[in-house]
Amino acid sequence: MFRRISTRSCLPVFYPRNYTTRPSSPQHSVYISNSTNPYFNLTFEDWLFRHKAPEEPLLLIYRDEPCVVIGRNQNPWKEVNFEALRARPGVPFVRRKSGGGTVYHDLGNTNFSIHLPRHSFHRHVTAQIVVRAVRSLGIDAHVNDRNDICVGEKKVSGSAYKIVNKRAYHHGTMLISSNLHMLGDLLSTNKDTMITKGVASVRSPVCNLQQFSGEITHDTFTTAIVREFRNEYGISAPVHVINETEEIVKMEYIRKGLKELPSWNWAFGQTPEFTYAINHSFTWGNVVSSYH
Numbered sequence: 001m002f003r004r005i006s007t008r009s010c011l012p013v014f015y016p017r018n019y020t021t022r023p024s025s026p027q028h029s030v031y032i033s034n035s036t037n038p039y040f041n042l043t044f045e046d047w048l049f050r051h052k053a054p055e056e057p058l059l060l061i062y063r064d065e066p067c068v069v070i071g072r073n074q075n076p077w078k079e080v081n082f083e084a085l086r087a088r089p090g091v092p093f094v095r096r097k098s099g100g101g102t103v104y105h106d107l108g109n110t111n112f113s114i115h116l117p118r119h120s121f122h123r124h125v126t127a128q129i130v131v132r133a134v135r136s137l138g139i140d141a142h143v144n145d146r147n148d149i150c151v152g153e154k155k156v157s158g159s160a161y162k163i164v165n166k167r168a169y170h171h172g173t174m175l176i177s178s179n180l181h182m183l184g185d186l187l188s189t190n191k192d193t194m195i196t197k198g199v200a201s202v203r204s205p206v207c208n209l210q211q212f213s214g215e216i217t218h219d220t221f222t223t224a225i226v227r228e229f230r231n232e233y234g235i236s237a238p239v240h241v242i243n244e245t246e247e248i249v250k251m252e253y254i255r256k257g258l259k260e261l262p263s264w265n266w267a268f269g270q271t272p273e274f275t276y277a278i279n280h281s282f283t284w285g286n287v288v289s290s291y292h
Helices: 038-051 082-086 123-135 180-186 218-233 252-260
Strands: 002-005 013-016 030-033 058-062 067-070 093-095 103-105 109-117 141-143 149-151 154-157 159-164 167-175 194-196 240-242 274-282 285-291
Touching: 030 038, 030 218, 038 058, 038 067, 038 093, 038 109, 038 159, 038 167, 038 252, 058 218, 082 180, 103 109, 103 180, 109 123, 109 218, 123 141, 123 149, 123 159, 123 167, 123 218
Parallel strands: 030 058, 030 240, 067 093
Antiparallel strands: 002 013, 058 109, 067 103, 109 167, 141 149, 149 154, 154 167, 159 167, 194 274, 274 285
16 A cells, blocks of 8 residues: 655655565665654664765655654753653653754654765755745745744754764754644753753744644655755655664664663763752751752
8 A cells, every 4th residue: 555645736755654674775865764763763864874875865754752852962951851751751852863952852743864975065955955845835934044944933943963974964853733832841941050061952932834834744744855855966766664673673783773872871871061059048048069
């Protein structure tokens, strides 16, 4: 059975609903992951980044179950409201391999990842691919001076980047129908006295694309960005669909990544140095406790 993804004024994208493949090497240019496991998707993204031929463009699209994703060089205690997170069992926080700020993922948020040769990589060019995709859906989006994609003054897409040797990528979120209340609760912290060498997130007002058009879905956005990516780089190859199968999970690189990302050593142990001062008030005076 094949599933059709369609949108206005663009060619449909067809892909098999239950197709399974074992990607022993990344030979394709456009990938859509059917998995909603953030540990798998982030590991698979990193595998593609490190194994794809350096001179070839690549696009990956995926969605995750609810989770908080922090940048590689961030402090989770500074970025994540752990009290709110503990109140929602099953919602993890994940440290990704790239830099940038903290984001919230759920099935109302579509993630894109554009990989390119380092010599031809430019953040503005890849951002414009995404902007054209959104505009083709009837929404007047633009790129701000931080390279975020906005509608009016509100952000619908944040981005992060990674450059290693001959490859670079731009990956980001696209808020379509995400739970913005959950996003606000999990990313709302009050650690003003925490001094960290890590990268702090820049807080911005956000909104969903469905606020402007109820017809926009994960499928219509996926079709739009696949079309714009193909047009930009002259690619006609079909979409390759990835499922989280036992064969793929047993691949050594994938297996190691799935073990590493949830581990304490990666999630917490990679945190840059920080100092946190807590002021305790008593009837007889104040006591300041410092943690390093």
